[in-house]
Amino acid sequence: MKEEYKIKLIKKEVLGPTCAVLTFTCPEIAEEAQPGQFVNLSCDYFLKRPFGIMCVDKIEKTFSVGVRKVGKGTEKIIEAKEGDEFTVLGPLGNGFPFDGVKKLLLVGGGTGIFPIFCAAKYAQENGIPCRIVNGYRSKNDAFLFDKFEAVCDNFEVTTDAGDLGMKGNVMTYLETIDDSELSDTTVMVVGPGIMMRKVSEWAQAKGLTCYVSLEQRMACGIGACLVCVCKIKAEQEGKEFVHKRCCKDGPVFRAEEVIW
Ligand SMILES: Cc1cc2nc3c(=O)[nH]c(=O)nc-3n(C[C@H](O)[C@H](O)[C@H](O)COP(=O)(O)OP(=O)(O)OC[C@H]3O[C@@H](n4cnc5c(N)ncnc54)[C@H](O)[C@@H]3O)c2cc1C
Ligand code: FES
The missing domain is CATH 3.40.50.80 (Nucleotide-binding domain of ferredoxin-NADP reductase (FNR) module)
Known part of the structure; x- marks a missing residue:
């Protein structure tokens, strides 16, 4: 089971009316994260939301995500102030x-x-x-x-x-x-x-x-709920395709395996 961390927003760089880069202190994620992995971030509006890791700083022990406001969850995240606390699960998925x-x-x-x-x-x-x-x-x-x-x-x-x-x-x-x-x-x-x-x-x-x-809608982010399944070719298994969990088996897949 992935551990959940309590983290603090230490920097918010506003990129425009609907976009910002948010930097959080979290030594564990800064240490472990690989390109292509994501985090599940709390948002004060039901479930955590997934965001691709944009960069990590192993010396400062921080990670950053870029967020675009598209609905209530991302709106709450974008409105956060430096010093606000979040919970996060990550790094998640295969990079x-x-x-x-x-x-x-x-x-x-x-x-x-x-x-x-x-x-x-x-x-x-x-x-x-x-x-x-x-x-x-x-x-x-x-x-x-x-x-x-x-x-x-x-x-x-x-x-x-x-x-x-x-x-x-x-x-x-x-x-x-x-x-x-x-x-x-x-x-x-x-x-x-x-x-x-x-x-x-x-x-x-x-x-x-x-x-x-792949960007599917997600809930748990750790492979338990099957909300995020996508179709991946499975000729070697004698099938046209199998369902894979985007959060746990992905989100990165070989392009030729994906059924779009
Ligand atoms: C692996 C992964 C990485 C992501 N990385 C980033 C990132 O780096 N930066 C970023 O801004 N967003 C990223 N997203 C998308 C982000 O998670 C959604 O925009 C967010 O969850 C929407 O929450 P909301 O409550 O604001 O919107 P909602 O009210 O839930 O939805 C608003 C609108 O956005 C659409 N939407 C919601 N979730 C997704 C999704 N996962 N994919 C496509 N459309 C969606 C809905 O269909 C709806 O039209 C990523 C998603 C995944 C799965
Ligand atoms: S989000 Fe729950 S299995 Fe992928």
């Missing part, structure tokens, strides 16, 4: 597998940019060459631009509105990459379902290993 990764292409969209930042920081700290492509709606949504530029060799941005970076979505950019630049590249994607599916299809067509981080 991105980095063993054998030689070159990384990270693709983020929506709130997926927050866990993508964690993967980028890990790559930088471990000397893995990394290119990041983030898709935003417009310039006003392009949070953490400077931070992303600082953690990778090549940071590319697309906006639907065309007011920053390349006009279009992440696929518009990916399709411009020459095949010769893609050898030995592993792709990791976090974002809206449709974006992850399109990027996975592109990666598969190029013969690249690709991982996605």
Whole structure:
């Protein structure tokens, strides 16, 4: 059974009217967390809510999450003040597998940019060459631009509105990459379902290993309630698919195994 920790919000960085990065003191999570894992955070409104870990600081013993307000739970979290106390369960789930990764292409969209930042920081700290492509709606949504530029060799941005970076979505950019630049590249994607599916299809067509981080609605976060099941191909078991728990068996899965 995962232990629950009492934690304190020590820093709130407001990114816009609906978004903030929250930093909490929690030595256990700072020590253990791997890129792609998430935490289940209390919110004063029924169940805890899941958030991808955006970064950890092992010296300061903190972890951060980026939160976008979409409903009551995230509203309560965004409204919290520095010094407020929370409870948290984590780190949860299976993160991105980095063993054998030689070159990384990270693709983020929506709130997926927050866990993508964690993967980028890990790559930088471990000397893995990394290119990041983030898709935003417009310039006003392009949070953490400077931070992303600082953690990778090549940071590319697309906006639907065309007011920053390349006009279009992440696929518009990916399709411009020459095949010769893609050898030995592993792709990791976090974002809206449709974006992850399109990027996975592109990666598969190029013969690249690709991982996605699925976002299902969750309750317990630890594999007990089955609220978060997703369909994963299971040809080796003689079945079209099996149900897997996104929180415990994922949230990261190999892209070609996912039934979208
Ligand atoms: C593994 C994982 C990692 C996540 N990481 C982040 C993150 O880093 N930053 C962030 O801001 N959010 C993240 N989310 C989404 C976040 O958990 C939800 O936005 C939050 O739980 C919504 O709670 P609420 O009470 O504000 O909204 P609710 O009132 O519960 O829902 C409001 C709206 O959001 C939709 N929604 C709720 N939960 C989800 C979900 N899990 N996936 C997709 N849509 C949802 C609902 O369908 C509804 O339309 C993550 C979710 C998962 C499963
Ligand atoms: S949220 Fe309960 S099993 Fe995944």
